[in-house]
Amino acid sequence: QLQLQQSGSGLVKPSQTLSLTCAVSGDSISSGGHSWSWIRQSPGKGLEWIAYVYPSGSTDYTPSLRSRVTVSLDRAKNHFSLELDSVTAADTAVYYCARDLTSGAFDVWGQGTVVTVSS
Amino acid sequence: DIQVTQSPSSLSASVGDRVTITCRASQDIRNYLNWYQQRPGRAPKLLIFAAFNLQSGVPSRFSGSGSETEFTLAISSLQPEDFATYYCQQSYSTPLTFGGGTIVDIK
Numbered sequence: 060q061l062q063l064q065q066s067g068s069g070l071v072k073p074s075q076t077l078s079l080t081c082a083v084s085g086d087s088i089s090s091g092g093h094s095w096s097w098i099r100q101s102p103g104k105g106l107e108w109i110a111y112v113y114p115s116g117s118t119d120y121t122p123s124l125r126s127r128v129t130v131s132l133d134r135a136k137n138h139f140s141l142e143l144d145s146v147t148a149a150d151t152a153v154y155y156c157a158r159d160l161t162s163g164a165f166d167v168w169g170q171g172t173v174v175t176v177s178s
Numbered sequence: 179d180i181q182v183t184q185s186p187s188s189l190s191a192s193v194g195d196r197v198t199i200t201c202r203a204s205q206d207i208r209n210y211l212n213w214y215q216q217r218p219g220r221a222p223k224l225l226i227f228a229a230f231n232l233q234s235g236v237p238s239r240f241s242g243s244g245s246e247t248e249f250t251l252a253i254s255s256l257q258p259e260d261f262a263t264y265y266c267q268q269s270y271s272t273p274l275t276f277g278g279g280t281i282v283d284i285k
Contacts, residue, residue: 096274105265105276105278105279106222106265106267106276106279107276108272108273108274108275108276111272119272121272121273122179122273123273155221155222157221160224160227160233161227161228162210162227162228162269163210163212163267163268163269163270163274164212164224164227164228164233164267164269165212165214165222165224166224166227166233168221168222168223169221170221171220171221
């Protein structure tokens with residue numbers, strides 16, 4: 060059964076880097092034919108798509124975060140990661156990883172990580 | 179960016195009612211429209227993909243319709259477990275965008 064297990068820090072200081080990992084079991088991130096995404100949810104901005112990482116390792120980022128975000132695959136560990144630099148309080152949200160079933164529909168989600176940006 | 183606008187933002191209904199939620203896109207997105215259900219403290223759950231395709235395991239009382247710029251999610255007979263928030267999402271082009279959500283609560 061496909062599962063996505065998130066890990067990473069839930070408290071990040073302003074101006075520092077948010078780092079999260081999504082471990083995938085039950086599918087191969089590089090040969091299973093699916094793309095993978097990070098999505099966040101905050102009370103003020105609702106659900107916000109952040110990025111795609113494709114099986115090839117190529118990426119696609121939302122323009123508003125492109126200058127600060129990096130998403131990557133680790134094929135050996137079968138996981139993918141999110142880094143968001145120079146965080147501010149506006150980056151406080153629940154962060155989710157998800158699998159793209161087909162054409163941008165997300166069928167399996169991680170459990171969510173509550174990230175708070177605060178000193 | 180493609181904007182997606184849901185209506186209503188909330189509705190109150192009773193068990194057994196038929197409920198419909200509308201999503202409008204700011205441009206033609208063909209049938210690249212997905213629907214999710216979210217319960218408090220949980221991740222969104224995919225209900226319908228590509229406008230009208232029922233995701234595996236989702237009850238048949240859920241249905242989707244529409245194309246181009248106007249789409250509808252219908253619940254034919256509301257069950258107690260259906261009281262939740264519903265979101266539409268366009269996947270025609272990146273950045274992918276979500277509607278603001280519709281809260282379905284008990285009348």
